[in-house]
Amino acid sequence: MKVLEGIRVLDLSIAMSGPFAAMKLADLGADVIKVEPTTGEWQRHAAAGGARGNEVNASFLSLNRNKRSLSIDLKSEEGKRLLRELVATADVFLQNYRPGVAQRLGVDYETLRTIKPDLVYVSVSGYGESGPYAERPGQDLLLQAMSGALFSAGEPGAAPSAAPYFLVDAFAAYSACEGALAALFHRLRTGQGQLVEVNMLDAIIAAQMQEITVRTVGGVHQSRSEHVHAHSYIRAPYGIYPTRDGYVALSFAEPATLAELMGDPRLADYEAERDGFAARDEISALVGENLRGGTTSHWLETLGRAGVWCGPVYDYDQLMADPQVAHNGSFVTYEHPTEGTVTTPGFPFRLAASPQTVERPAPVNGQHTRQVLSELGLAEDAIDRLAKDGVVFCASVG
Helix, strand or coil: CCCCCCCEEEECCCCCHHHHHHHHHHHCCCEEEEEECCCCCHHHCCCHHHCCCCCCCHHHHHHCCCEEEEEECCCCHHHHHHHHHHHCCCCEEEECCCCCHHHHHCCCHHHHHHHCCCCEEEEEECCCCCCCCCCCCCCHHHHHHHCCHHHCCCCCCCCCCCCCCCHHHHHHHHHHHHHHHHHHHHHHHHCCCEEEEEEHHHHHHHHCHHHHHHHHCCCCCCCCCCCCCCCCCCCCCEEEEECCCCEEEEECCCHHHHHHHHCCHHHHHCCHHHHCCCCHHHHHHHHHHHHCCCCHHHHHHHHHHCCCCEEECCCHHHHHHCHHHHHHCCEEEEEECCCEEEEEECCCCCCCCCCCCCCCCCCCCCCCHHHHHHHCCCCHHHHHHHHHCCCEECCCCC
């Protein structure tokens, strides 16, 4: 039995943070119904990185496995009525609308709790439901820029460099999933539902628990380096260094150990804790000079054998070919009705007694409309009429 088997989630979210959170609940066994417009969620049609599929684009496939699709026009009165009937059967309602949209559609928490008093209602926003920035677009890069984190690495005077993945969206998704689970546990103990508010700004601030506390408690300012260094609050050497034929990542190495392994007595003059911050640029410059003289494989072997924390710097193809990744089963593969064989990142944790599996591929738009409405008690001819009137869309999937 799956952990969340018997729990129904209505996922009205778009883009990444909401769909990712809902997919995590689906992977744990919840019946997640993705409620999307009759034309489909916009991400079905937006090609991330130019990765266009036959009918469904890669970004949508990556965030919507194990869900059912109900394709419905929520601007119509009949569509709203059908959704209200569905809310009465649900345990969790998740949305990431712009402020005010939920109220206009009649799907805000205060309205829906009158239909289902014990409903867990998860609202994900960019900056919060109210306040001076509530109307701002909650986009990942904008939140990264505001988070303070971009001045913890890089060179002084150089433009800050953002993370090369949707870092803030991911943290918000994990926070939304955690909040939903906590609220479900609260309901189990008390019988009460509640509103769960998640915003991307708070999520990325909380993710920097150590870094920001070093500033607020320790009084240490962020300070970027002239030479390779990956984090302003970690002593040198720490970062991604060029080698003769590539790169190597180096972390928390003792200068005295490196002096011996690299044959450079200059490094022996530095002591890690005493000089790791004060002489950060000098240490990094010497380490970089030496690493450029050897190949990546040489340094990984030499440093690794001596117990120095180091590692390779992969692209995605190298990542997927790595033996530890293969051993862990870090990726999952399934067959999709329109896209063929689909491989995506898998599950971030394992449950021994109730393991997660891919029961359903990411749905075709409206693939489960007829099925979900039948569960509400609608007859086939009634569903046919709704489809003819454009209130719902029912896909034909072979």
